[in-house]
Amino acid sequence: MSRLLYRLGKAAAMRPWRSVAVWVVLVGAMAGLAGVAGGALHDDYTQSGSGSQKARDLLEERFPALSGADARVVVHARTGRVDPGALAAAGARLRTLPHVSAVDPALLSPDGRTALLTVRYSVQVTELAPKETVDRLKSATRNLDAAGYQIEFGGQVPENVTAPGGVAEGVGIVAALVVLFLAFGSVVAAGLPLAVALAGLGAGVSGVTLLAAFTDVSTTAPTLAVMVGLGVGIDYALFILTRHREGLAEGLDVPEAAGRAIATAGQSVIFAGFTVLLALCGLVLSRNPVYMTMGFATGLVVAFTVASAVTLLPAVLGLAGRRVLRRRDRAPGATVHADSPRVRRWAEHVGRRPWAWLLAGLVLMTTLAAPALGMRTWPSDASSEPESNTVRRAYDLVADGFGPGANGPLIVAVDLRKTGADTLPALRDRIARTDGVVSVTPPQLSPGRDAAVLVATPRYGPQDERAPAVVDRIRAHDLPPGAEITGLTAAYVDLSRSLSDRLWPMIGAVVATSFVMLMLVFRSLVAPLKAAAMNLLSIGAAYGVLTAVFQWGWGAGLLGLPHGVPVSSLILLPMFAVLFGVSMDYEVFLLSRVREEWLRHGDARGSVSSGLAATGRVISSAALIMVAVFLGFAADPGLVIKQMGVGLAVAVALDATVVRLVLVPAAMALLGRANWWLPKPLARVLPEIGPHGSPDAADAGHEREPAPAR
Known part of the structure; x- marks a missing residue:
């Protein structure tokens, strides 16, 4: 694969406009197809065999009027009692609205100050346009509003009205640009990863819309796909760009540097993307259509971002020339330091006292994970919304009155x-x-x-x-x-228990398949075990922080929540899949470089310091970008996306600092040559796969591995 990628990268850099034109046509064609033939989003929470599902099936068959969506019109008299005549007039107008099958008789609270009108629809909520439907409800109850009553709306339809998107994405993009500029000191270098990631993201999101024409795609799937795709897309392009800049610093011309970057870092990107896809495939085990489509949609976007990184990026690198370097580094004879001396000194320091640092890191991570032992998972309802939202005000009025x-x-x-x-x-x-x-x-x-x-x-x-x-x-x-x-x-009750029951089988399947893949890639039994343990540790810490922030309410006010809320059971499965995949990304990038140094010199401890020095700065920059992107989504008004953004940001921050800079170098220093131990019978059977490729295309695929410790 390394030779093929080398030729692909070099050819794209030498004839850049061909690749750029292909991607422009691809993104434009997919966007056009999505606009013409794309489907609508649809949440399908069918839980085959559950008691609630059996009851819903019976209602749909025997009580059609009760099987569709519903909306609640809550009327509150600020003084005195609600006028029954005004309620009857509003009910009559509500019955004339499109898709309304019935309006239940108005219920009055014991004190007469609050009334409840339940509007029943003949179709499911996913077949309605929630914003337009709520506007019609407001129009039909205008007489009540004019009479001075407080009118609020709750139920399925109003709760499915989503706020306009784009803010979270905009915050993430601006933050990514700032980090990239500080890391590279060049506007061109800062813009390239973002432009390439957006190209892959555009094609992937259009693909999700097309996918919705053939199967149900949940309403949260595109947001999750954008969140993950934007983060990993920038990161993948960043890793390749960093390797390309190293080649330019060594005196290579632009096409040669691009070809070698794709042959080495590009191959790591492919394997890293594959680990994310493997983790997302674990959502199939949920057997819930919503989570399965979350996995498919996010995987589709990740696949397009990987493709853009290894095909479009070398083309734009060819167009950019040496402008990806700082201005002072473009001068003849200028020296560019790719490695970070500070990170190297830190890695050597940790390597000299591995037990102390390993224990300190484990204590910190287990302390952060401890609150997860008391985590209560439960789907969110209207009581979790801010008081500025009409569904929250309707919830409170109903609770007070009835x-x-x-x-x-x-x-x-x-x-x-x-x-x-x-x-x-x-x-x-x-x-x-x-x-x-x-x-x-x-x-x-x-x-x-x-x-x-x-x-x-x-x-x-x-x-x-x-x-x-x-x-x-x-x-x-x-x-x-x-x-x-x-x-x-x-x-x-049924959904929460079903998802909790399926979490552990999914965790086992994802960890097992990732272990097998890393064993094939790195030809080691120890490295995959260590990687899985470290990733589970960072995910556990993220769950613990989520529990403290949301359930204990430590960060509820800062995040715009009225009080502490349970951790949404809707995020446990997708959050684990995404976090495990993203954590494996950093593991693949770091271990690829460490193994490259190990194959070159055979120095077990020195290869860790060299690999960390070579990747520490870029992994930190990539993690900072991803944290910024995920925190941008923490501002989303939807509680599920808000919790997902906070959880992912915390996990990535811990993974890039405590895990990559403390636990990994300490553990690898203690293990020494045993990091790469593989039984000889297994070594003879396993194929030769190198995620790091070869810096020298002429020697691609012919690396000789030092004899491991026995």
Whole structure:
């Protein structure tokens, strides 16, 4: 592969406009196709076999009016009571809106100051345009607003209205430009990685839109794909550009330096991207359509960013010439120091006292990870939104007027073909006597009178720690055959437990496949084990910080949250997959250079110092860029993306500092030549794969490995 990449990189640098033209056509064509044939985003949280899913299926079959989306219009009188006549007039107008199948009779709170109008739609929320639908709700309730009532909106439709995007991406791009300029001291060098990453990102995002035309793609998948693609895309281009600048500093001409950079760092980029793709493939084990499409969408964007780094970047390097160097470094005879003497001295210092630094790093990381032992994972609801959001104000008004459980009623669907209608009064009484249930409505029969629905109002809100126990008690003691519970709280219970159950199998599969790949790449058993352990440590620390910031509320105010909230169970699987892949990126880049030095000199400890000195500055710059990109997404109004941004930023920061600068050099110094130990029978079977390639294209693929310690 190294020879092929060398020829590809050199040819692109020598004839740059061909590659640039191909990418311009590719990005333009994909954007055009996405605009014409792209599909709409769709969240599919189907949980086959769960109780809530069985109940939803029964509702869809027997109660069409109850199976679609819903919206809540909350009316509050600032003084006095709500006028029933005004409510009736508003209800009549709401019934005339598109896709509205029914409007439930208005519910008045005991004090008469708050009223609730539930609007039911004949289609699912993903088939509606939430912003346009909410605008129609506002128009239909204008008489109430004119009468001086406070009008707020909740339910599925308003909660699916997303704020305009672009701010997080803009923050990340500006931060990346600043870091790149400080690292390279050249405007051209700073702009190239960003331009190449944006080209890959543009093609990848268009591909995600096209993918949505053939399968369901979740509404959060493009945001996650942009977050990861922007970070890794800049990083991949940065690593290749750094190697190219080293070649120019050694006196190589531009095409030769570009070819060697692609043959070495470019090959590392391909393997690093493959590790990310492997980790994302682990989301398939979730068996949840939303997370599977998150993996597919993000993987598609990562693949395009890798392609742009190894094909488009050498072309723009050819166009830029020696302008990627600082102005003072372009002069004849100028000396450019690629290595960082400060990082080398640090690595040697750690290598002289490996036990002390290893223990210090482990203590720090385990301390940060400790809060994760008490992590409570739960999907977010409207109570987690800032008070400026109408869905949060609607939630609070309902909780104050009807009790917190009214925000998450439990819908009991009964199949009367399996249970007689004469059992319904007793069923209602049993549920009403269940600890934690406030009230139960009389049974409502389906049009075919072959199914019934009872609505139980729990004492606790959907996010309350006691709410799952209420669902469990009803399921364990009160339900006859053919009856199941659904509703927001019940669906949250099933989803949270399903995702938690599948987290560990996914972790095992991702770690195992990554271990096998790194064993093939580095021809070692020890290096992959160490890499997996270090990556799990940084991920555990990120989970711990997430718990402290969000669940304990230490950073809630800074992030625009009203109070501490559980860690969203929706982020556990995708966050692990992304973090493990990104951590492996840095491991591949660092170990590739360390192994290159090891193959060249056979000095186990010296190769660590040299490899870290050669990559320390660029890994730090890359990590700083990625942290800035991820923190930009921490400002996203959506709680899932906010938590994902904070978690990814923390993990990358710890990985690039504590792990790469302390734990890795300390552990490798202690292991010495054993870092590259591989049993001889296994060595004879494994293929020769070198992620670092060969700096000399003429010798690509013919490196001789020193004999490992026995």
